[in-house]
Amino acid sequence: MVATTVKNAHIHIDRVKRSFSSASDSYDEHAVLQREIGDRLIAHLNFTRIEPMRILDIGCGTGYFTRLLRGKFKKAEITAFDLSESMVATTRKGHARRLPWHGRHQHASGDAAALPFKTGSFDLVCSNLAMQWVPEPEKMLAEMRRVLAPGGLMLFSTFGRRTLSELRQALAEIDPGNAGHVLPFPDVMSLGDAIMKLAVETPVTDADLFTLTYPDTISLVRELKGLGASASAIRGRKSGLYGRSLIKKLEARYSERYRDENGRIRATFEALYAQAWYKEGGFEHRDGIIPIKAEGDLKIDGI
Numbered sequence: 001m002v003a004t005t006v007k008n009a010h011i012h013i014d015r016v017k018r019s020f021s022s023a024s025d026s027y028d029e030h031a032v033l034q035r036e037i038g039d040r041l042i043a044h045l046n047f048t049r050i051e052p053m054r055i056l057d058i059g060c061g062t063g064y065f066t067r068l069l070r071g072k073f074k075k076a077e078i079t080a081f082d083l084s085e086s087m088v089a090t091t092r093k094g095h096a097r098r099l100p101w102h103g104r105h106q107h108a109s110g111d112a113a114a115l116p117f118k119t120g121s122f123d124l125v126c127s128n129l130a131m132q133w134v135p136e137p138e139k140m141l142a143e144m145r146r147v148l149a150p151g152g153l154m155l156f157s158t159f160g161r162r163t164l165s166e167l168r169q170a171l172a173e174i175d176p177g178n179a180g181h182v183l184p185f186p187d188v189m190s191l192g193d194a195i196m197k198l199a200v201e202t203p204v205t206d207a208d209l210f211t212l213t214y215p216d217t218i219s220l221v222r223e224l225k226g227l228g229a230s231a232s233a234i235r236g237r238k239s240g241l242y243g244r245s246l247i248k249k250l251e252a253r254y255s256e257r258y259r260d261e262n263g264r265i266r267a268t269f270e271a272l273y274a275q276a277w278y279k280e281g282g283f284e285h286r287d288g289i290i291p292i293k294a295e296g297d298l299k300i301d302g303i
Contacts, residue, residue, distance in 0.1 A: 031064070033210060037271045038065040038128045040208065041157045042072060044275055050153055052076050052123035053103070058112050058144070058156075059083070059130020063091030069126065070095075070102070079106040079122070081115070083133075113139035120149040129271075131158040132185060138194050145198045145278075152278045154200070160207055160270030161187045167220070167267060170254045174246070188272055195274055199281035205274045213264040217251040220267055 042065070053076050057066045060080035069078055080091045088109045095105055110116050112127070112134050125144045134140045137158075144154045161184070168182040186194075188207050195203045214220045258265050 031062075033212060033269055034061070034129055035064055036210070037157055037208075038068060040271070041065070041126075041128050041155065041273055042068045044155060044273060045072065048153060048275075050124060052152070054122045054149070055079065055124045056081060056115075056117070056122040056126065056147065058115075058125070058127040058140075059133075060091045061087050061128075061130075063094040065126065065128040066091055066105075067094065067096075069124075070105075073103070073124075075101065075103050076124075077103040077106065079108060079117075081108050081110065081112075082130075083109065083111065085109045113143060115143045115147055117147045119146050121147045123149050123152045125152065125154045127156040129157055129159065131156060132183060137186075138197070141194055141198060145200060148278045150278055150280075153275060154278075155273075155275040157271055157273050158191070159183075159185045160191075160272040161185045162209065162268055162270040165268050166254065166258045166265075170250055170257060173253055174249045185270070186272070191272055191274060195276055198276065199279045200276035201279040203274065203276040205272065207273065208271045210269045210271065212267050212269060213260065213262075214267065215264055217254045217265060218247060220265065221247065 052073060055069055055073060055076050055078045057069060057078060058081050060066045060082045063080060066078060066080045069076070080088060082088045082091070088107050092105070092107050098105070108116060112130060113136050125148050127140075127144070131137050131140055144156070148154055163185050164182050171182065188205050192203065192205045195205070214223070254265055258267075260266055
């Protein structure tokens with residue numbers, strides 16, 4: 001049975017904030033996949049007729065997706081928003097010199113599940129790979145819809161349930177209790193069900209699978225930490241989760257199961273994408289989720 005809710009009760013929001021703040025300097029070094037998913041997410045706008053003048057980028061991180069939005073909508077006013085003040089500051093520093101015909105940049109920090117903006121403030125509300133770090137994603141979705149103006153579009157990506165399946169399996173084989181050390185992610189159906197609870201129309205969801213390769217397990221773990229994926233941000237997990245003893249066991253088990261002919265280990269990541277248009281509330285939805293066949297797997301050599 002497919003779950004009809006998307007919950008991240010295991011996320012400790014204050015520790016997420018600290019984790020990503022400490023990773024703001026290293027994030028771009030490790031964010032190859034995040035940039036690729038951002039490129040694919042904004043490509044969804046090539047098939048829409050929208051000329052937004054007010055845009056919100058939730059979970060802006062170091063500003064890569066914010067800059068993509070600026071390149072596409074030069075006249076729009078863009079607000080970059082993130083839980084981490086350090087990430088927002090990095091985004092602000094990365095803006096190119098504003099030309100007279102460019103829209104303004106605004107910056108703010110706070111909780112994506114309690115956005116500090118008035119209802120109907122934005123024509124386009126976006127988020128690239130932030131939802132998996134929100135304790136109650138359905139509240140974030142509701143907030144995205146609340147700040148959406150009539151005629152507006154919400155567009156976002158998040159990681160799907162097949163993400164890091166190899167790491168989860170290898171940890172479980174060492175000790176079944178270790179499987180919970182990897183974040184659980186939603187499947188495309190539960191995400192679609194959550195969207196259908198909102199006052200939106202023409203919702204669309206689709207997915208991509210990516211295979212990244214690394215020279216060894218420690219390289220994968222270091223990349224996850226460099227992206228801010230700290231074990232301490234997950235409730236019930238101790239910091240220093242991947243200690244020497246566990247890494248040694250993990251390296252042996254992971255290499256045995258998931259090493260390719262070139263001697264590199266592989267890791268799967270699933271990206272889920274969704275978009276939906278503003279719809280007046282107060283009546284039941286008649287629209288269904290429109291599935292789009294995922295593109296072919298993409299293989300990327302990680303650090």
